[in-house]
Amino acid sequence: MSSRPIATTRSATEIPTGKLAVWWLLGSEIVIFGGLLASYIMYRLAHDAWHAQAAATNTWIGAFNTLVLLTSSLTAVLAHQAAEEGNGPKAAKLLWATIGGAATFLIVKAFEWTMEIRHGYTITADTFWSFYYTAAGLHAAHVLAGAVVMVFVARSAARNQELHRVELAGIYWHFVDIVWIFLFPLLYIAK
Amino acid sequence: MAETVPSHPPAPEEGHPHHEEMSFWSKYIFPLDHKMIGMQYLFTGIAMAMVGGFFAYTFRMQLAFPGIEVPGWGLVSPADYNALVTNHGAIMIFWVAMPVLIAAFGNFLIPLMIGCDDMVFPRINRLSYQIFFLSVLVLIASFLVEGGAFGGAWTAYPPLSAKAEYSLTPLGSSLWLLAVALEFVAFLLGGINFITTAMNSRAPGMKMYDIPIVVWMIVLASIMFMLSVGPLVAGAVMLFFDQQLGTGFFDPARGGDPVLWQHLFWFFGHPEVYVVLLPAMGIVAEIITVFARKKLFAYKTVLYTAFGTGILSFTVWAHHQFVAGIDPRMAHIFTITTLLISVPIAEMCFVYIATLYGGSIRLTTPMLWALAFIAEFLIGGVTGIFLGASGADIYFHDSYFVLAHFHYTFFPIAIIGFYAGITYWFPKMFGRMLDDRLGKIHFWGTIIPFNGIFLPLFILGLAGQHRRIYNYEHFPELATPELQALRVLATVSLLVMLGFQLVFLVNFVRSLRRGEKAPQNPWKANTLEWQAPSPPPHGNFATLPTVYRGPYEYSVPGRAEDYWPQNAPE
Ligand code: HEM
Numbered sequence: 073m074s075s076r077p078i079a080t081t082r083s084a085t086e087i088p089t090g091k092l093a094v095w096w097l098l099g100s101e102i103v104i105f106g107g108l109l110a111s112y113i114m115y116r117l118a119h120d121a122w123h124a125q126a127a128a129t130n131t132w133i134g135a136f137n138t139l140v141l142l143t144s145s146l147t148a149v150l151a152h153q154a155a156e157e158g159n160g161p162k163a164a165k166l167l168w169a170t171i172g173g174a175a176t177f178l179i180v181k182a183f184e185w186t187m188e189i190r191h192g193y194t195i196t197a198d199t200f201w202s203f204y205y206t207a208a209g210l211h212a213a214h215v216l217a218g219a220v221v222m223v224f225v226a227r228s229a230a231r232n233q234e235l236h237r238v239e240l241a242g243i244y245w246h247f248v249d250i251v252w253i254f255l256f257p258l259l260y261i262a263k
Numbered sequence: 264m265a266e267t268v269p270s271h272p273p274a275p276e277e278g279h280p281h282h283e284e285m286s287f288w289s290k291y292i293f294p295l296d297h298k299m300i301g302m303q304y305l306f307t308g309i310a311m312a313m314v315g316g317f318f319a320y321t322f323r324m325q326l327a328f329p330g331i332e333v334p335g336w337g338l339v340s341p342a343d344y345n346a347l348v349t350n351h352g353a354i355m356i357f358w359v360a361m362p363v364l365i366a367a368f369g370n371f372l373i374p375l376m377i378g379c380d381d382m383v384f385p386r387i388n389r390l391s392y393q394i395f396f397l398s399v400l401v402l403i404a405s406f407l408v409e410g411g412a413f414g415g416a417w418t419a420y421p422p423l424s425a426k427a428e429y430s431l432t433p434l435g436s437s438l439w440l441l442a443v444a445l446e447f448v449a450f451l452l453g454g455i456n457f458i459t460t461a462m463n464s465r466a467p468g469m470k471m472y473d474i475p476i477v478v479w480m481i482v483l484a485s486i487m488f489m490l491s492v493g494p495l496v497a498g499a500v501m502l503f504f505d506q507q508l509g510t511g512f513f514d515p516a517r518g519g520d521p522v523l524w525q526h527l528f529w530f531f532g533h534p535e536v537y538v539v540l541l542p543a544m545g546i547v548a549e550i551i552t553v554f555a556r557k558k559l560f561a562y563k564t565v566l567y568t569a570f571g572t573g574i575l576s577f578t579v580w581a582h583h584q585f586v587a588g589i590d591p592r593m594a595h596i597f598t599i600t601t602l603l604i605s606v607p608i609a610e611m612c613f614v615y616i617a618t619l620y621g622g623s624i625r626l627t628t629p630m631l632w633a634l635a636f637i638a639e640f641l642i643g644g645v646t647g648i649f650l651g652a653s654g655a656d657i658y659f660h661d662s663y664f665v666l667a668h669f670h671y672t673f674f675p676i677a678i679i680g681f682y683a684g685i686t687y688w689f690p691k692m693f694g695r696m697l698d699d700r701l702g703k704i705h706f707w708g709t710i711i712p713f714n715g716i717f718l719p720l721f722i723l724g725l726a727g728q729h730r731r732i733y734n735y736e737h738f739p740e741l742a743t744p745e746l747q748a749l750r751v752l753a754t755v756s757l758l759v760m761l762g763f764q765l766v767f768l769v770n771f772v773r774s775l776r777r778g779e780k781a782p783q784n785p786w787k788a789n790t791l792e793w794q795a796p797s798p799p800p801h802g803n804f805a806t807l808p809t810v811y812r813g814p815y816e817y818s819v820p821g822r823a824e825d826y827w828p829q830n831a832p833e
Contacts, residue, residue, distance in 0.1 A: 077381035078807060079374060079464040089383045092459045100451050100489045107494025111523055118519055197509055199518040202510040245728060
């Protein structure tokens, strides 16, 4: 990266460009999940029969995963704090903890889905399950993407480089967390 | 992010630091320079316009002369017809209007007009084009797979689009959907870049109301696109699963609802109309002020109307669904919002007309296109009022009246807007002047036949002719010689119009090579792109400009010259 455009060094809004971009990215993501969940809610209100299907989801596993994600958001915040203090290696360690949370979440999810599919609750079993897998699957893809991004951020942070990216990864991670906070009650708790 | 880019010397801002020779590959194929990426979008868009135009030619030939061997295509089978119409619509909107008006002009103009050297994320910019190009390849592939290309209309309503038993294109429909989804991703990435660049990287001194209208419009369009496309992305995933995994999101027999797709589609689809309209409106604003040598009549009003349009455009979508069985009380609400949205757009047109009033108008080729845009778009806008009234729409729905209406909006946007922009910025893009005489021949040779194509279609629509019909010979009331004559008139006009596009191509290619060398500011315009060399080098400006005033200070009393560049200190 010999030459970044001068454009990147300007900040007319006084908000760093990278942060602006992440917020706009999240804006576009919010409408994606918003559209999907709004469709789900409309359907759900129209179909009482889905309660019976929703009863088959495992609230305990969902709750455990919620806890995992919340904890990983905490480590992401701590990583940001460390980065602010200029302590790259510490930020990197905390990011690795967050990545660990992401991995745990995905492993638990894989286990949960395998069980459900074994019991015949496949994506085509019922439109409730279609939503269940589509929404949670889209979310899981975001978890995976976030984890991959954090690997790169953690590796440069460990060398005290690009520390501002720790915050950006954190913002994204909180968003992934918040989406789950919506999914968990909608898919698991509402029986 | 100044503090995070230690590799760069801080103030004073200088021209771009690297002038080393670049290889062919890194300059033209994988460029990072915003201008070159803009060119990639431009030429891909032009190529796709030729494809979309060729499709229109093929199915218009079939309608005027049913059953003939269309030269260049052959016999048009019913399945061919559906695939051609579907992909004509999709291509013209997603692969012509969007890439040309937003991506090509946006990429080329935004950094130049706000006085900086590039986009803030050049690599994301490059990635955006690459994904866009991939979407083109996927779309082409959809024509080559077994079963052929998707023919379920550009709106892709289920159940026709959801099940291979109905669409008869098991692979074509999924590839088509994938191509559209990739195109969305490309424009989301590009949009984030445009928005952040315009927000953060303006030249020192350029305040909010010093930004040229066209930049505002492209940025607003990007925001609207971003906020409207999300639900359709989700919808596309659902439709894809319905097609390939056999889920029942849109299947009423399994608890789904096909009308949900219509909501998701039009929640995007209607703002999308304004997503492409606003950049065209912006292009026209730039041209009209320059060639009327007059300040834009009401800069802030244009902005407010654009904001108003943007917000209202999210509340009108169900006017596409008046006959889809929605609650009539809902239809009333959507009628009201639809009629409301004509107000800000009409106001914008009035502002442009008021800008002309009392100006010293120069009828150059770009100006002719800009004026034609207003005139033709008004016909499209006014006929929309009839369709927005839910009662009238029950009769008009899905007829050629609708079709003529939206071509009177889309053609001005995508084609006239493009020609206005390209004839205006050509000297800056390529450093040469276009031939004005050929430009004018091309202009009249396009505008007159354009009306010859679509005015008859209004009449056909009023006579009850439905859209997306392969052959009207089997409809006794529609197969009369009078109506057939109108169909032939439309098709012959199209042939004439397509013929005149050759004039443009000749002019374009000849001027590229042998055109008169363009001076830096041939139109004596104020905006910053004209204060850079023609064509601007990598890095755009020798010294990055500082801005002292708004973009439309023309014919200011007491000045020797009738223009006042934004970056001129005095
Ligand atoms: C080159 C001149 C053009 C001609 C002669 C033309 C003609 C037509 C005709 C006759 C149809 C209807 C076919 C049918 O329903 O059976 C059609 C459909 C359509 N056109 Fe064009 N068109 C042109 C340019 C454009 C442009 C510039 C755009 C948009 C930017 C556009 C967008 C559409 C769309 C969205 C449809 C609907 C496709 C569908 O029914 O799924 N067209 N066009």
